[in-house]
Amino acid sequence: MGPDLRDTTGWTLQAGWLPEAHATAVLEALSADIPWTRHRLRIFGREIDAPRLSCWIGDPEAMYRYSGTRFEPEPWPAALVPVRDAVSEAAGVGFNSVLANLYRDGQDAMGWHSDDERELGPEPVIASLSLGATRRFVLKARVADADGQFARHVLELPHGSLLVMRGDAQTRYRHALPRTARPVGPRVNLTFRRILT
Numbered sequence: 214m215g216p217d218l219r220d221t222t223g224w225t226l227q228a229g230w231l232p233e234a235h236a237t238a239v240l241e242a243l244s245a246d247i248p249w250t251r252h253r254l255r256i257f258g259r260e261i262d263a264p265r266l267s268c269w270i271g272d273p274e275a276m277y278r279y280s281g282t283r284f285e286p287e288p289w290p291a292a293l294v295p296v297r298d299a300v301s302e303a304a305g306v307g308f309n310s311v312l313a314n315l316y317r318d319g320q321d322a323m324g325w326h327s328d329d330e331r332e333l334g335p336e337p338v339i340a341s342l343s344l345g346a347t348r349r350f351v352l353k354a355r356v357a358d359a360d361g362q363f364a365r366h367v368l369e370l371p372h373g374s375l376l377v378m379r380g381d382a383q384t385r386y387r388h389a390l391p392r393t394a395r396p397v398g399p400r401v402n403l404t405f406r407r408i409l410t
């Protein structure tokens with residue numbers, strides 16, 4: 214039994230949440246079925262400062278507003294529906310949208326941010342499923358501790374792992390997926406979110 218993903222604050226990582234063969238089948242289906250685009254917008258408040266392909270998917274009413282414009286999600290690809298339902302069950306939250314990211318190689322990355330958009334409400338639950346190449350995910354405290362140090366936590370996110378962040382994870386920490394010089398294959402990451410409608 215892995216950790217209980219529903220009742221912790223901070224974050225919980227379960228390696229092998231999806232068995233290897235199942236994770237590989239989902240990765241292959243999604244690589245083909247998702248209309249990957251290079252986001253030029255600041256979506257979810259994110260600075261799009263690194264190459265990376267993304268797609269925002271969700272229920273029609275799970276809209277995201279930015280600078281007075283409403284952005285509508287892409288519909289759920291069939292292969293993603295059972296995955297969304299299983300992730301919702303594991304995290305104990307009915308997710309209505311997902312930001313999908315495709316990191317083609319080690320040069321694709323995501324900069325420091327928190328998933329703290331107003332649409333997500335206070336203390337959102339974010340469930341992040343990783344498929345493909347293992348990449349390093351880093352959390353860094355926003356505020357220094359008593360020794361003047363900014364606490365840092367480095368997690369490796371392997372194929373089929375599920376990371377759930379909840380509680381004060383977004384207010385206390387920023388997170389990032391750094392570039393790497395190591396030769397790494399493609400990785401798909403699905404960050405499930407519940408947009409308040």
Ligand SMILES: O=C(O)CCC(=O)C(=O)O
Pocket residue numbers: 312314323328341350370388389390402404
């Ligand atoms: O790729 C990852 O593991 C992190 C993605 C992320 O933080 C996000 O999409 O908000």
Ligand SMILES: [Fe+2]
Pocket residue numbers: 326327328388404
């Ligand atoms: Fe994030």
